[in-house]
Amino acid sequence: MKRRTLVKASLAAAVVATMQAGAAWAQNPVLKIGFVGVTSGPAAAWGISNQRSMETRAAWINEAGGYTIGGTTYDIEIVSFDDQKDPKRAIAGMEKMANEGIHYVVGPNVDDGAAAVRPVAEANGIMYFPYAFPKALYTAPASNAVLGMVANYQSGPAIYKYLKDEKGVKSVAFVAANESDPLSQRDGGVAAAEALGLEVVSSNVTYQVDTTDFTPVLTPVMRTRPDLLVLSGVSPANAPQLIRSARELGFQGIISTETAQDATVLSEGAGDLANGFISVGGASTPEIASDMMNEFVDRYTKMFGEYNDESNTKVYALEYILETIKANPAAIDDVEVFKTTMDSFEAPNPYMKGGAVLKYVGSSSFGQKRQVAVPLVVNVFQDGKFETLFVAEVD
Amino acid sequence: MEQILANGIYLGAQYAMIALGLTLIFALMNVLNFAHGQMYVLGGFVTYTFYGQLGLPFVLALTMSCVTLAVVGALIEKFLFGPVIRRSAREESTMLLAAGLAFFFDAVILLVFGEKQRGVPKIVDGVFNWDFRVIMPYDRILICVLAILSIVAFILFMQYSKTGRALRALAQDRTAAQLMGVNVERYSMIGFALGAMLAGLVGGLLVTITGINLGMGGPTSIKAFMMVMIGGAGVISGAIAGGIILGFMEAIGLAVLSQYGDITYLMIFVSLMIFLAIRPQGLMGKPWG
Numbered sequence: 001m002k003r004r005t006l007v008k009a010s011l012a013a014a015v016v017a018t019m020q021a022g023a024a025w026a027q028n029p030v031l032k033i034g035f036v037g038v039t040s041g042p043a044a045a046w047g048i049s050n051q052r053s054m055e056t057r058a059a060w061i062n063e064a065g066g067y068t069i070g071g072t073t074y075d076i077e078i079v080s081f082d083d084q085k086d087p088k089r090a091i092a093g094m095e096k097m098a099n100e101g102i103h104y105v106v107g108p109n110v111d112d113g114a115a116a117v118r119p120v121a122e123a124n125g126i127m128y129f130p131y132a133f134p135k136a137l138y139t140a141p142a143s144n145a146v147l148g149m150v151a152n153y154q155s156g157p158a159i160y161k162y163l164k165d166e167k168g169v170k171s172v173a174f175v176a177a178n179e180s181d182p183l184s185q186r187d188g189g190v191a192a193a194e195a196l197g198l199e200v201v202s203s204n205v206t207y208q209v210d211t212t213d214f215t216p217v218l219t220p221v222m223r224t225r226p227d228l229l230v231l232s233g234v235s236p237a238n239a240p241q242l243i244r245s246a247r248e249l250g251f252q253g254i255i256s257t258e259t260a261q262d263a264t265v266l267s268e269g270a271g272d273l274a275n276g277f278i279s280v281g282g283a284s285t286p287e288i289a290s291d292m293m294n295e296f297v298d299r300y301t302k303m304f305g306e307y308n309d310e311s312n313t314k315v316y317a318l319e320y321i322l323e324t325i326k327a328n329p330a331a332i333d334d335v336e337v338f339k340t341t342m343d344s345f346e347a348p349n350p351y352m353k354g355g356a357v358l359k360y361v362g363s364s365s366f367g368q369k370r371q372v373a374v375p376l377v378v379n380v381f382q383d384g385k386f387e388t389l390f391v392a393e394v395d
Numbered sequence: 396m397e398q399i400l401a402n403g404i405y406l407g408a409q410y411a412m413i414a415l416g417l418t419l420i421f422a423l424m425n426v427l428n429f430a431h432g433q434m435y436v437l438g439g440f441v442t443y444t445f446y447g448q449l450g451l452p453f454v455l456a457l458t459m460s461c462v463t464l465a466v467v468g469a470l471i472e473k474f475l476f477g478p479v480i481r482r483s484a485r486e487e488s489t490m491l492l493a494a495g496l497a498f499f500f501d502a503v504i505l506l507v508f509g510e511k512q513r514g515v516p517k518i519v520d521g522v523f524n525w526d527f528r529v530i531m532p533y534d535r536i537l538i539c540v541l542a543i544l545s546i547v548a549f550i551l552f553m554q555y556s557k558t559g560r561a562l563r564a565l566a567q568d569r570t571a572a573q574l575m576g577v578n579v580e581r582y583s584m585i586g587f588a589l590g591a592m593l594a595g596l597v598g599g600l601l602v603t604i605t606g607i608n609l610g611m612g613g614p615t616s617i618k619a620f621m622m623v624m625i626g627g628a629g630v631i632s633g634a635i636a637g638g639i640i641l642g643f644m645e646a647i648g649l650a651v652l653s654q655y656g657d658i659t660y661l662m663i664f665v666s667l668m669i670f671l672a673i674r675p676q677g678l679m680g681k682p683w684g
Binding site (some may be wrong): 141207210221268305308 | 398402404407447453505509510511512514515516517518522524527532534538601603605606608609610611613614645646649650653654655656657660
């Protein structure tokens with residue numbers, strides 16, 4: 001009998017506690033922001049770093065009491081959908097967002113997914129922030145997509161020029177996975193390299209995205225003896241293995257990519273062989289990270305056990321969405337207002353030291369402001385961590 | 396040419412090991428284990444945890460991978476495949492169960508080990524370089540030798556041990572084996588555990604070369620099925636032959652066809668379709684199953 005009473009009392013206490021928690025949660029209205037991207041399979045790291053960045057920032061905002069827009073304070077809720085890198089699933093995900101009345105979505109992570117969701121987004125008044133590079137997504141008449149990072153055709157020329165001028169690079173070889181994103185990035189890279197006067201000694205070699213052993217893949221590339229090996233659109237899962245195989249085959253030149261990477265993954269997978277590897281990052285290197293970026297990294301690490309350096313870039317999309325709506329509260333459920341606001345929007349960049357600002361760019365590449373201005377930070381991996389090689393701006 | 400041969404031997408040895416466990420389970424229980432690749436991934440993550448994270452000796456970590464997967468395999472057979480096979484005569488029941496297990500393992504691996512690619516310190520440093528004609532890191536050579544030794548040990552175990560003989564009897568004729576006094580339920584469990592253990596062993600060996608991530612399971616299963624189809628389903632020697640053939644086809648294709656883009660696997664799949672149209676039972680399989 002006593003035991004039954006104890007169980008009843010525990011249950012009652014649990015119910016009351018849950019109701020109180022629910023009441024506390026319900027004090028603020030909820031602003032839902034969506035995420036549609038890949039969080040399973042070989043490319044899971046790309047989407048998970050997006051999702052976890054958003055969840056970390058949302059939890060931080062909610063813990064601080066919410067986000068005030070036009071005199072109303074909102075709790076931020078992240079609604080996530082795993083598209084499994086499948087365009088059909090991405091469409092389903094975007095439809096789910098529309099059904100939930102969500103107007104702002106981060107993702108998808110890849111080209112075909114981002115292209116597939118465009119009609120759904122435009123028909124349902126959704127602004128989305130893909131991590132995909134096709135210019136058609138951001139060029140008129142398209143107007144609902146905003147590029148969430150620096151594109152390879154923006155970072156590649158800057159990196160190649162630096163390596164040509166500073167390191168004496170004369171020849172370059174490209175290797176890419178046999179998928180739309182890496183292949184289009186390879187083609188963009190080849191064009192940029194040729195425009196700079198570099199000799200492209202190999203660009204035909206591609207590999208299956210699920211390749212685990214890259215020695216046979218890289219053997220013919222190494223015979224061309226390039227000064228620079230570019231891993232076009234390489235995923236964080238493949239980068240260390242490619243670097244390791246290239247070095248073990250005797251390659252002594254420079255290896256670079258235009259995608260974001262993770263220092264821990266490189267360190268575990270390639271160790272010292274990854275020293276000197278050049279990639280594009282965000283803003284968490286000590287030279288430029290603000291106190292807020294450092295706190296974000298701490299919170300992310302506490303929440304999920306381990307930080308992902310790709311989140312240096314992915315932290316920005318949610319901040320841009322919220323800050324832009326804050327600048328013009330009518331945009332909260334009207335993306336046309338959001339688009340108008342984008343043209344003149346400017347706010348302090350909380351993640352970088354100095355006077356950096358959040359603003360929309362892309363006029364040079366797309367003819368309209370459809371890109372978030374994340375810093376173009378070119379990193380070099382050295383002894384287990386990234387060091388900033390140089391910082392540039394896009395537009 | 397020498398490099399192609401070296402790559403072929405290395406790839407063939409590792410592929411043969413992957414296929415062995417899959418074909419063993421198929422031979423014993425007529426189960427297409429779609430979760431074989433996920434078991435391989437789990438084995439890799441166990442070695443990563445003990446060797447890469449906790450700093451224990453590699454051999455101990457590899458043993459832990461084998462033991463963990465053997466236990467997991469035994470439990471899966473006892474509580475999932477065994478009961479399903481007893482209750483359902485339809486083969487698709489075990490296929491669906493295996494597919495469900497693959498998704499389950501993917502989810503568990505994501506929760507426990509995370510989404511990132513993981514790697515461990517090299518077990519041997521240095522690169523063998525024969526005048527740039529053959530370049531092979533010493534750790535690959537070591538893993539290749541270990542894989543070949545493991546395959547030989549497995550064949551000897553199956554050929555000469557009491558358990559191996561019982562398993563072979565079970566694979567040849569389940570009813571006859573039972574009539575001859577073989578404890579079918581017990582040896583089915585041991586066989587499944589052995590198949591899973593082989594997946595764990597190869598996962599633990601290869602994590603030192605390729606690293607590991609949660610997305611490797613599905614593609615690994617597909618390659619394992621290809622090897623089994625080439626060699627003949629349920630035939631141990633066929634799995635080894637299938638692995639070596641696939642390894643050499645991949646090595647040759649990547650070297651010879653690289654200038655035409657990523658068509659190696661396209662050609663392999665086309666070849667496989669033509670081959671199966673001519674010989675559907677594979678190289679060493681029997682047309683009657």
